[in-house]
Amino acid sequence: MQRDSNRKIALERIEILFELAEKAEDKLADRYVYLARKIAMRFNLKLPKTLKQKFCHHCYIYFKPKRVTVRTSTKNKAVEYTCSECEKVTRYGYQRKKNK
Numbered sequence: 001m002q003r004d005s006n007r008k009i010a011l012e013r014i015e016i017l018f019e020l021a022e023k024a025e026d027k028l029a030d031r032y033v034y035l036a037r038k039i040a041m042r043f044n045l046k047l048p049k050t051l052k053q054k055f056c057h058h059c060y061i062y063f064k065p066k067r068v069t070v071r072t073s074t075k076n077k078a079v080e081y082t083c084s085e086c087e088k089v090t091r092y093g094y095q096r097k098k099n100k
């Protein structure tokens with residue numbers, strides 16, 4: 001189907017954008033995240049889990065090692081990403097369930 005192949009291409013583009021973001025400087029990387037999110041929205045795609053964890057879900061900056069603090073919280077059973085830009089915390093549970 002035409003639609004499905006479009007979505008596949010969209011996902012590929014998103015993956016490429018994140019690859020580029022990894023190598024790019026901060027400002028450009030943020031721009032790539034923005035573009036990737038826009039593509040995902042247009043095609044109603046869910047970002048793969050691995051990509052989701054690469055940017056701040058509050059201010060959408062790309063997480064480079066120096067821009068984020070990663071901690072595990074045994075209390076919440078989650079990995080906590082603290083954004084250095086907006087100082088908000090995004091949590092990803094590692095025990096499955098929850099999050100839905």
Ligand SMILES: [Zn+2]
Nearest residue numbers: 056059083086
């Ligand atoms: Zn942030």
